[in-house]
Amino acid sequence: MTGIIVFLSADRLSGTILGEDGVRVRFNSDAVVAHDVMRLEAGKAVIFDLSAHQRSWAVNVSLQHVPNAQPGKSRELPMLRYMGFEQAEGVREYHFQRILPGEVAAHFIVTGEVALFTRHRVALQEGPSLCLVRLNAELDRATGATVPGPVVQCCLGERDMLQYLDTRQEAAKHRGPRHGPQRRAATQA
Numbered sequence: 001m002t003g004i005i006v007f008l009s010a011d012r013l014s015g016t017i018l019g020e021d022g023v024r025v026r027f028n029s030d031a032v033v034a035h036d037v038m039r040l041e042a043g044k045a046v047i048f049d050l051s052a053h054q055r056s057w058a059v060n061v062s063l064q065h066v067p068n069a070q071p072g073k074s075r076e077l078p079m080l081r082y083m084g085f086e087q088a089e090g091v092r093e094y095h096f097q098r099i100l101p102g103e104v105a106a107h108f109i110v111t112g113e114v115a116l117f118t119r120h121r122v123a124l125q126e127g128p129s130l131c132l133v134r135l136n137a138e139l140d141r142a143t144g145a146t147v148p149g150p151v152v153q154c155c156l157g158e159r160d161m162l163q164y165l166d167t168r169q170e171a172a173k174h175r176g177p178r179h180g181p182q183r184r185a186a187t188q189a
Helices: 034-039 114-119 124-141 158-175
Strands: 002-008 014-019 024-028 045-050 058-063 079-088 091-099 106-113 151-155
Touching: 014 045, 024 045, 024 058, 058 124, 079 124, 091 114, 091 124, 106 114, 106 124, 114 124, 114 158, 124 151, 124 158
Parallel strands: 106 151
Antiparallel strands: 002 014, 002 045, 014 024, 045 058, 079 091, 091 106
């Protein structure tokens, strides 16, 4: 789903999104893709999913990417939609689709070796976020160029993983320590 951040707490740890369907959903920083945490602002467009457990909460929140504008051309917001993955022989393929108004959808496949994730202790569930970082960089480089063919492929490498880990660590520094549930000390009467 897509929406606009309509409220963001001063500490950036929680907020509210007005979805494209007019429904308001809440989110907290744990639901935001790591590299976007410090770039959140009220009024920014985001992509998100609804929590399977609580439909009034957003998960997998990420900023909607706006490519570099070219002089004389209007800026269209490309919608990169995660379509799922396939895995065979130690390689995971993450599938995405780009939707632009008035254009045929372009398909993107980002491959990554499972061993690369294991070596850097990155969960496979973080793969879609990591792939979005790579795809957005590729789209920025190709702004104004036509997408070559119906399917575009790229591969995650060591450099992509290290850059992702750096942004994740930076976001964790700004987020502050996590606290578990508060426990009251037993009072004696």
